[in-house]
Amino acid sequence: MVTSTPNADSKGIDTTGWPSTLEVSDHLGVSPNTVLTWKRRGRIKKPIKARRAHPTGGFRDVDVYDPRDVERLAAERKQTSARDPGECAARVFEMLDAGAPPRTIVTALRLTPHEVEDLRERWMDLGGSDIVIGPAAQAELEKHVGTFDGVAGLVSRVAQIASSVRDAQQVRDREAAVFDESCRYPGAGAG
Numbered sequence: 001m002v003t004s005t006p007n008a009d010s011k012g013i014d015t016t017g018w019p020s021t022l023e024v025s026d027h028l029g030v031s032p033n034t035v036l037t038w039k040r041r042g043r044i045k046k047p048i049k050a051r052r053a054h055p056t057g058g059f060r061d062v063d064v065y066d067p068r069d070v071e072r073l074a075a076e077r078k079q080t081s082a083r084d085p086g087e088c089a090a091r092v093f094e095m096l097d098a099g100a101p102p103r104t105i106v107t108a109l110r111l112t113p114h115e116v117e118d119l120r121e122r123w124m125d126l127g128g129s130d131i132v133i134g135p136a137a138q139a140e141l142e143k144h145v146g147t148f149d150g151v152a153g154l155v156s157r158v159a160q161i162a163s164s165v166r167d168a169q170q171v172r173d174r175e176a177a178v179f180d181e182s183c184r185y186p187g188a189g190a191g
Contacts, residue, residue: 015050018064028074038073045069092119096128 024044025032038044047063054060088111095105102116109116120128133141133151141154148157 013048015048015064018048018050018067019070020052020062020064021047024065024070027070028077039063044073088115089119089122092116093123093128096120096123 019027021032021035025035028035035044039046045066047065049061050064051059052062052064088109091109092105092111095108100108102113102120105111105116106113127150133154138148142148145154145157145161148154
């Protein structure tokens with residue numbers, strides 16, 4: 001393990017015991033690239049440059065992180081990874097109820113796409129698809145198609161409207177054919 005020299009950073013902060021990027025990644029069980037991504041995104045506070053003894057001799061400047069920030073991240077990750085499966089399912093269902101797409105759920109809850117898809121299918125099986133149409137959207141749709149209950153009711157209502165439109169079109173087509181016939185043979189229908 002590398003060691004730091006006291007007060008070696010440019011701001012005069014004692015960084016003795018502050019972990020490097022590699023040490024943070026080992027402690028949190030993630031790759032060093034993940035730590036660097038978190039740094040770019042602001043999930044972990046910006047590191048401080050500190051002079052560290054190198055195992056092959058001499059010193060070099062390395063990024064070191066405030067141990068309190070690293071422990072905060074460790075606690076967040078422990079809470080996320082130790083989350084009860086029921087709690088996880090409930091959070092996914094809540095996000096689906098709110099209309100969140102699976103991609104958003106994966107990133108927000110740190111679940112695999114496979115886990116989210118499985119839970120989405122269960123949500124649908126349990127009537128979640130009825131919730132897909134929010135109250136505002138349902139009110140707007142009902143202005144155009146009449147009242148309905150949930151997705152199944154909307155599908156039924158649209159099928160009724162489509163059938164009525166087809167029936168009306170067939171009546172118009174027959175009337176147009178009769179009209180065309182009467183125009184070709186005036187007086188043919190008068191008898």
